[in-house]
Amino acid sequence: MRDRFLRAGRRAPVDRTPIWLMRQAGRYLPEYRALREKYDMLAMCRAPELAVEVTLQPLRRFDLDAAILFSDIMIPLRGMGVDFEIKHSVGPIVANPVRDRRDAENLRVVEPERDVPFVMQAIRLLRRELDGKVPLIGFAGAPFTLASYIVEGKPSRDLLRTKSLMYGDSAAWHTLMDKLAASVSAYLLAQIRAGAQAVQLFDSWVGALSPRDYRAYVLPYSKKIFDALSATGVPRIHFGTGTATLLELMQEAGGEVIGLDWRVPLDQAWDRLGDIALQGNLDPAVMLAAPEIVEQQTRAILSQADGRRGHIFNLGHGILPNTPIENVERLVEIVHSFVVETLR
Numbered sequence: 001m002r003d004r005f006l007r008a009g010r011r012a013p014v015d016r017t018p019i020w021l022m023r024q025a026g027r028y029l030p031e032y033r034a035l036r037e038k039y040d041m042l043a044m045c046r047a048p049e050l051a052v053e054v055t056l057q058p059l060r061r062f063d064l065d066a067a068i069l070f071s072d073i074m075i076p077l078r079g080m081g082v083d084f085e086i087k088h089s090v091g092p093i094v095a096n097p098v099r100d101r102r103d104a105e106n107l108r109v110v111e112p113e114r115d116v117p118f119v120m121q122a123i124r125l126l127r128r129e130l131d132g133k134v135p136l137i138g139f140a141g142a143p144f145t146l147a148s149y150i151v152e153g154k155p156s157r158d159l160l161r162t163k164s165l166m167y168g169d170s171a172a173w174h175t176l177m178d179k180l181a182a183s184v185s186a187y188l189l190a191q192i193r194a195g196a197q198a199v200q201l202f203d204s205w206v207g208a209l210s211p212r213d214y215r216a217y218v219l220p221y222s223k224k225i226f227d228a229l230s231a232t233g234v235p236r237i238h239f240g241t242g243t244a245t246l247l248e249l250m251q252e253a254g255g256e257v258i259g260l261d262w263r264v265p266l267d268q269a270w271d272r273l274g275d276i277a278l279q280g281n282l283d284p285a286v287m288l289a290a291p292e293i294v295e296q297q298t299r300a301i302l303s304q305a306d307g308r309r310g311h312i313f314n315l316g317h318g319i320l321p322n323t324p325i326e327n328v329e330r331l332v333e334i335v336h337s338f339v340v341e342t343l344r
Helices: 006-009 031-036 041-046 048-061 075-080 101-106 117-130 144-154 160-168 168-196 213-219 219-232 247-253 266-273 286-288 291-305 326-337
Strands: 084-087 091-095 135-139 198-203 236-240 257-259 276-279
Touching: 006 168, 006 198, 031 048, 041 048, 041 075, 041 084, 041 160, 041 286, 048 117, 048 257, 048 326, 075 144, 075 168, 075 291, 084 135, 084 144, 091 144, 117 168, 135 144, 135 168, 135 236, 135 266, 144 160, 144 168, 144 198, 144 219, 144 326, 168 198, 168 219, 213 219, 219 236, 236 247, 247 257, 266 276, 286 291, 286 326, 291 326
Parallel strands: 135 198, 198 236, 236 257, 257 276
Antiparallel strands: 084 091
């Protein structure tokens, strides 16, 4: 197996900087869009054969160093009793939002093999299909990000209902977060048992919080998840957006790898966090620019890394739907051709 992704996650020497892309399996690929004309998003996530096909599509085109399971962070929530749909161009719409402590208490803790067996089946199939060529990454949404959907009932930029519950009904908030932490822990452990060789915790909306609120209302629950996974030995990636003020707290919560968005330079993050693996961090919008701009921006990030152990190249968030295929091809070529004598 080409294991440079796993080695970088453990800060071991690598021959080239590894690269994978968030949302590498998905909507920028014409073959994915062809499938979406036949199936809706949730149907594809729940059908192991389709999830496997979509996961493998980018690997057929690009020389990527890891596969990531095609799924959605909302998938395990049905097992908790959350009724939702994913509306095209909108996102998750929750029919029964949590608005008080009784709502939170009525939620169940996910039992993965009972509630989402198709996810584990897809992982097992993928390990056979990948046949050791590259590692497979599993993932889940972090408690705060999942809570924001459950409480708001739909995507929200200001998260006013979420923060109102957090500040105004701490008993309801902590009940909700405790159940989410237990569910996400069980879900990720089940993915690892099924064959995931690394996992990423996505906290996409946590940048809406101050450091004080993150420590009080979020950190204990993210830490519970990382602590639950510690004995597995797989690399654990902790990713969020808008987290420039939260990096030290995210490191405290856990994970061998901290995923960065594009707002924090790699070298500054290392100055702040010390010897830890970092993932990132090209602005996804750069991928819409001319190829020479993609190359310039990519080389600037690689120069910042300067061959330091523990760099995994990625975007600062998911790849955008209108990203040109040729820019992705060029990006991967640049990352793999950029050899630094100090790479070690």
